[in-house]
Amino acid sequence: GAVVSQHPSWVICKSGTSVKIECRSLDFQATTMFWYRQFPKQSLMLMATSNEGSKATYEQGVEKDKFLINHASLTLSTLTVTSAHPEDSSFYICSARVGGVGTDTQYFGPGTRLTVL
Amino acid sequence: EDQVTQSPEALRLQEGESSSLNCSYTVSGLRGLFWYRQDPGKGPEFLFTLYSAGEEKEKERLKATLTKKESFLHITAPKPEDSATYLCAVRGTDSWGKLQFGAGTQVVVTP
Numbered sequence: 248g249a250v251v252s253q254h255p256s257w258v259i260c261k262s263g264t265s266v267k268i269e270c271r272s273l274d275f276q277a278t279t280m281f282w283y284r285q286f287p288k289q290s291l292m293l294m295a296t297s298n299e300g301s302k303a304t305y306e307q308g309v310e311k312d313k314f315l316i317n318h319a320s321l322t323l324s325t326l327t328v329t330s331a332h333p334e335d336s337s338f339y340i341c342s343a344r345v346g347g348v349g350t351d352t353q354y355f356g357p358g359t360r361l362t363v364l
Numbered sequence: 365e366d367q368v369t370q371s372p373e374a375l376r377l378q379e380g381e382s383s384s385l386n387c388s389y390t391v392s393g394l395r396g397l398f399w400y401r402q403d404p405g406k407g408p409e410f411l412f413t414l415y416s417a418g419e420e421k422e423k424e425r426l427k428a429t430l431t432k433k434e435s436f437l438h439i440t441a442p443k444p445e446d447s448a449t450y451l452c453a454v455r456g457t458d459s460w461g462k463l464q465f466g467a468g469t470q471v472v473v474t475p
Contacts, residue, residue: 351461
């Protein structure tokens with residue numbers, strides 16, 4: 248149980264284009280999902296918290312107009328990187344929250360490698 | 365502000381050579397300390413959650429313990445397949461469910 252998938256697993260795009268990454272909870276419903284990015288040999292940096300049916304909450308320093316997050320259903324959250332530039336190249340990972348308040352655990356997807364040329 | 369410090373940064377072990385990883389933390393009201401394993405190019409894999417000092421959890425060759433200031437991940441008689449980066453994270457009372465991650469310990473187990 249508690250399987251999270253991401254699509255695509257990797258993507259290469261040209262500078263200026265937009266890229267959408269999907270995060271799905273396969274065997275459970277997730278009211279809250281999180282989006283992280285990770286640079287080589289560094290730890291995970293939380294970008295935003297995605298709540299089903301409401302606007303995402305972004306961490307300080309993360310541009311909400313550049314990283315659009317939509318959590319349209321209890322099993323799907325999407326991250327769209329708009330007008331991508333080479334500095335947006337990174338490993339993007341989502342997680343889904345499972346369990347009750349105070350005892351919940353985050354389960355992570357396999358990640359999406361974005362390369363912007 | 366919640367803070368997590370992991371040590372050492374890297375650890376090289378011979379197969380069968382047991383060792384421990386350290387996770388020191390400061391948090392406003394601990395609501396969970398989490399251990400994850402991450403392989404290169406993949407998302408973190410959940411290992412354990414600890415909630416209170418004195419708690420211990422085990423899974424195969426791994427054992428996690430918790431005190432009021434730190435957690436240890438003990439690896440007993442490791443095998444090459446235990447090679448990975450081990451991440452520690454905490455959730456505090458005021459975190460709204462968010463996790464604060466440490467930088468991780470990269471473990472390499474050689475045959």
